[in-house]
Amino acid sequence: MLFNSIDFAVFLPIIFILYWFVTSKNLKLQNLLIVFSSYIFYGWWDWRFLSLIIFSTVIDYFIGINLSKQENQNKRKMLLWTSILVNLGFLGFFKYYNFFLDNFITAFSFFGTEINVNSLNIILPVGISFYTFQTLSYTIDVYKRKIKPTKNFIAFSAFVSFFPQLVAGPIERATNLLPQFYTKRDFDYSKAVDGMRQILWGLFKKIVIADNCAQYANTIFNNSSDYSGSTLMLGAVFFTFQIYGDFSGYSDIAIGTSRLFGFNLKQNFAFPYFSRDIAEFWRRWHISLSTWFRDYLYIPLGGSRGGTWNKIRNIFIIFLVSGFWHGANWTFIVWGALNALYFLPIFLTNNNRNNLDIVAYGKYLPSLKEFLLMLSTFGLTVFAWIFFRANNVEHAINYIASIFSTSFFSIPEIKPKSIILLICIFIAIEWFGREGKYAISNIFNIRKRFYRWSFYVFICLLIFLYQGKQQEFIYFQF
Numbered sequence: 001m002l003f004n005s006i007d008f009a010v011f012l013p014i015i016f017i018l019y020w021f022v023t024s025k026n027l028k029l030q031n032l033l034i035v036f037s038s039y040i041f042y043g044w045w046d047w048r049f050l051s052l053i054i055f056s057t058v059i060d061y062f063i064g065i066n067l068s069k070q071e072n073q074n075k076r077k078m079l080l081w082t083s084i085l086v087n088l089g090f091l092g093f094f095k096y097y098n099f100f101l102d103n104f105i106t107a108f109s110f111f112g113t114e115i116n117v118n119s120l121n122i123i124l125p126v127g128i129s130f131y132t133f134q135t136l137s138y139t140i141d142v143y144k145r146k147i148k149p150t151k152n153f154i155a156f157s158a159f160v161s162f163f164p165q166l167v168a169g170p171i172e173r174a175t176n177l178l179p180q181f182y183t184k185r186d187f188d189y190s191k192a193v194d195g196m197r198q199i200l201w202g203l204f205k206k207i208v209i210a211d212n213c214a215q216y217a218n219t220i221f222n223n224s225s226d227y228s229g230s231t232l233m234l235g236a237v238f239f240t241f242q243i244y245g246d247f248s249g250y251s252d253i254a255i256g257t258s259r260l261f262g263f264n265l266k267q268n269f270a271f272p273y274f275s276r277d278i279a280e281f282w283r284r285w286h287i288s289l290s291t292w293f294r295d296y297l298y299i300p301l302g303g304s305r306g307g308t309w310n311k312i313r314n315i316f317i318i319f320l321v322s323g324f325w326h327g328a329n330w331t332f333i334v335w336g337a338l339n340a341l342y343f344l345p346i347f348l349t350n351n352n353r354n355n356l357d358i359v360a361y362g363k364y365l366p367s368l369k370e371f372l373l374m375l376s377t378f379g380l381t382v383f384a385w386i387f388f389r390a391n392n393v394e395h396a397i398n399y400i401a402s403i404f405s406t407s408f409f410s411i412p413e414i415k416p417k418s419i420i421l422l423i424c425i426f427i428a429i430e431w432f433g434r435e436g437k438y439a440i441s442n443i444f445n446i447r448k449r450f451y452r453w454s455f456y457v458f459i460c461l462l463i464f465l466y467q468g469k470q471q472e473f474i475y476f477q478f
Contacts, residue, residue: 195259202252210245229408
């Protein structure tokens with residue numbers, strides 16, 4: 001079920017009414033309603049894949065309980081590895097089976113040996129990369145004794161399948177989300193209003209910005225040989241705003257929807273395109289995934305401890321795995337490697353934590369230095385996104401080569417004036433709202449109600465005008 005669909009517009013009010021007016025006096029019933037509604041939400045796409053979520057839930061629930069009972073370290077490790085292998089086994093089969101098979105065949109063909117193995121027509125379950133990492137974090141934290149395992153199967157099922165963030169995150173930790181299923185939740189009007197405001201902004205990002213940019217980005221990338229360098233550059237910029245509006249828009253809707261039901265999810269994006277270096281960008285982009293890899297891969301590998309070569313190795317591992325997590329294509333691996341190359345000079349010179357504050361905090365405009373740093377970081381990001389969007393590595397290389405040709409200085413062949421204006425409005429709103437959790441979180445500080453509601457009406461009008469260009473969320477494929 002898509003957030004930007006009529007189905008969800010009907011589904012959400014029904015669940016909201018049942019949640020607050022029918023089951024509000026019984027916590028177990030509330031949690032059971034969340035599980036039931038989450039399964040409907042996910043099964044709307046393909047009910048057959050509900051079995052994967054249920055199986056993963058049951059396995060990790062019982063592994064968590066047994067980890068708490070078991071004192072023998074070898075047996076505890078065996079339980080942990082059972083969880084890891086089951087979860088990553090499903091992920092690996094559905095997401096990477098054909099990738100490894102095709103590359104295996106290609107490798108043998110290179111040495112003159114032909115292998116005839118048929119690939120499988122595998123459908124990738126929506127959101128499998130997200131809920132797999134969410135359940136894995138639970139068993140790892142229980143193994144490390146950071147949290148106690150739950151004996152409440154309904155609460156745990158709700159934690160795994162919580163419909164607002166089930167399909168594309170944020171990837172929640174059990175330490176934050178699971179305890180919220182144990183405590184009674186009372187309706188908070190101000191929290192609900194804030195949630196609706198964030199949903200509105202998420203829909204604007206998705207429908208008005210991302211879906212419009214997608215039309216031009218898809219046209220240009222899918223026919224890249226027909227366009228000039230300047231037009232290809234424009235296509236890369238459009239995709240840059242498409243993926244941000246699409247993914248952060250989903251996160252905003254997920255976080256806002258959670259607030260309607262009394263839950264607090266962690267911030268997943270913190271205005272990443274205003275970053276002054278790549279290290280800051282990765283602290284602000286897809287925060288839940290970046291911190292997951294930091295805590296469960298980078299630190300166990302040794303982190304920034306050890307010699308220079310160990311540090312370089314760990315940086316490359318985490319970026320390459322992050323790239324591979326996004327999809328079974330060499331383009332994602334190259335994208336990860338490119339970001340590792342961006343990051344290494346800053347990291348090795350101990351400048352990776354220079355920009356921890358909000359850029360130009362308390363000011364209307366950045367300094368010239370801050371502006372140039374943001375512009376250069378944005379340029380590096382746009383360049384890397386070309387590999388992310390391209391069909392294959394060869395396509396990406398040809399695309400980049402065409403950009404850096406004499407036609408780069410020509411006038412772009414596609415002149416979408418309206419979307420450029422919308423992007424400028426979007427950047428302005430994000431800039432002036434960058435000190436909040438999301439861009440319009442502080443709009444309530446405007447004292448005159450007329451101006452506030454005029455702004456809401458303006459946003460709603462744009463959403464209504466552009467709703468016909470609906471595109472599926474990009475991160476559904478991951």
